[in-house]
Amino acid sequence: MTNRRVGRRRRWPAVAVTGVLVAGAAGWAVGFGPLRPGGAGEEAPQVADPAAVRAAESFLQSWAAGDWAGAARLTDSPAKAEQTLRNFTAGLEITKPVLTAAGATRTEGGNGATVPYTAKLPVAGLGTWSYGSELGVDRTDAGWRVRWELSLVHPKLTEKEKFRLVEEESAELAAVDRDGAPISAAAHPSLISVLGLGGGKPRGEVQVVDRVTGEVRSTAVRFGPAAGEGGGPVRTTIDARVQRAADRALARHAQGRNAGLVALRIDSGEVVAVANGPAAGFNRAFQGTYAPGSTWKVLTSAALLRKGAVTPSTVVDCPKYLTVGKQFHNVETSEIRGATFREDFIHSCNTAFVALRGKLGNGEVTTFAQEYFGIGGPEWKTGIGSVDARVPVPADETEKAAALFGQGRLRTNPLTMASVTATAVSGRFHQPLLVKGTEQERIATKELPERVVGQLRSLMRDTVTDGSATVLKGVPGEVGAKTGTAEVTEDGNNNGWLVAHDGEIAIACVVEEAKSGSGSAGPVIRDVLAEVAAAR
Incomplete structure (x- = not known):
């Protein structure tokens, strides 16, 4: 059972966030290295010009370090990029985020590159928000520039939708397996973090909401215990012996x-x-x-x-x-x-x-x-x-x-x-x-x-x-x-x-x-x- 009240040991207001990669301070970790295309030691497909990869890496490094202006200057739309990146600091406590870039691939004609990356964002007190996205890099008269798109920050970020973090605290959680038998933390240790067995644990979610009305469109990620219905235990499909x-x-x-x-x-x-x-x-x-x-x-x-x-x-x-x-x-x-x-x-x-x-x-x-x-x-x-x-x-x-x-x-x-x-x-x-x-x-x-x-x-x-x-x-x-x-x-x-x-x-x-x-x-x-x- 989850307590839906907002009272908790640390009260955070629900905060609307206009992006996802949030850094309350510098200290982001960025990992680079080709994602090689197989389980057999193959190298990754590479772009024709390594300068494209370097431009993408420089952008991610500046972004990760909280140098919004520096990252924005590496895009083809510096003003929009800087404004958006600066807004990502609002409302979330992110500790030691990790951005891992995979292998770049050539775009059609060999004049650009696509660089996928994985973001793992530890949200203080809740858990890790993990997702994948990608950015494009094109050759311009001013050199290689990241093609600025909201979706490069997160696939669900658009001109009409943004993110909002909502938090609360769980009450003592009771859960049962597929046969209705109680599930205990002692017998099933993995379910402590998966379901939130026990009580007093923070829970929350990052919601995708309409920028104008605030209407919730979907959920980007949930943290913490599941919610029981009608005051009863969380009814799971878990088979205790398999678990x-x-x-x-x-x-x-x-x-x-x-x-x-x-x-x-x-x-x-x-x-x-x-x-x-x-x-x-x-x-x-x-x-x-x-x-x-x-x-x-x-x-x-x-x-x-x-x-x-x-x-x-x-x-x-x-x-x-x-x-x-x-x-x-x-x-x-x-x-x-x-x-x-x-x-x-x-x-x-x-x-x-x-x-x-x-x-x-x-x-x-x-x-x-x-x-x-x-x-x-x-x-x-x-x-x-x-x-x-x-x-x-x-x-x-x-x-x-x-x-x-x-x-x-x-x-x-x-x-x-x-x-x-x-x-x-x-x-x-x-x-x-x-x-x-x-x-x-x-x-x-x-x-x-x-x-x-x-x-x-x-x-x-x-x-x-x-x-x-x-x-x-x-x-x-x-x-x-x-x-x-x-x-x-x-x-x-x-x-x-x-x-x-x-x-x-x-x-x-x-x-x-x-x-x-x-x-x-x-x-x-x-x-x-x-x-x-x-x-x-």
Whole structure:
């Protein structure tokens, strides 16, 4: 139950904020480095002129340091940019924000660049606001300039809408699992931060409101406990046994690294477990923004198979290298001569997927993700704050090639990838749900053909028995999976991914600073599925 009164240990007024990247003081951290397009050590697609990248980096550095005037001078609209950036300081207490720029890609003609970045904004006393955006850089008579657009600050910022922060404090929160049994913080430590078990915890949300009327249009992010209805406990879809298994597996295998996991029912989309590492930290499972690496091949394979562009037996060679504006290669420059698409999938061959880029239109994966997987349309409403995936149309052929195996400007999280897995192996999208009674906007999607579903299930099963996910081979049942290793920066460690299903639940896990998906996320999911199977 949540106390809706405004009284709390620290009273902040509701504040209208005309932007998002808010800095009460200097001290922002900006990370740079190419986001390399694969889980195999590939470099990122680069612009023709490195000066474009330097201009983008200088803009982000000035912005992060609170040098609004300096950042504005690097845009093509200095007056508007400075006014907007200065307004971002109002009303929010941001401590040590982090901006991480990914690899720049050429714009058409090679005269500009698009630079995606991820913002992680710790809002004092509430949590971290995490989202992704991008900025454009163009060559002008005065040199390289950032193309000023409100959406570069946040995708939801427009001339008609702005942001407002509203805070309150929760009362003692009671919550129950899917069967109506009480959920305890002691038994389910991850749910302390996810749901806000206990009491006296701050909660709030950043709302998107009409600039003139103040009418709330949507919610950018929610923080803190969920609200109970009618004075009763929060009714969740959590399965206590799966949640316990997830908490234990992450504690055992994440080894102090940041991690997130979501498990949901394939037949309904109901979330049965959500866990994070550390348990009391940021809810990466629902609010993280990650490149999904090769786990995204589940969706791109669905697109290729539905279109009839390939079958599992189609020969799609897997060379060591393939050049599309730059050179792509596989893990340790491996190759499979005369490979079939089945072999490409189960061994996660990046160059084979690059070679298939001409089989899909430039924006076809973006459209396919929305029409069949519910990604990119109406916002998902789970009952707590979550960040929707981003599947942008590729800027060029190099980015298109990278996106086919889960890199480039794609941004997902374990919630998204668990849903992708459930949709792929059932053929039907069900909007994920954690808090029962949450009002959800209907998301109209198409069903995948039975032929495609059967092929995907077979490919994922073969990945466990003969491919890169043999870490799950000993789990009882017809378990299917897909591994992924997503590189983050040129010199940093990878993010390790694994998605899997056992016919009843779909599960996705990401572990940061990992060497591979099978080696980091694999043991986590293995233990969860094995414990669930033993309890059936």
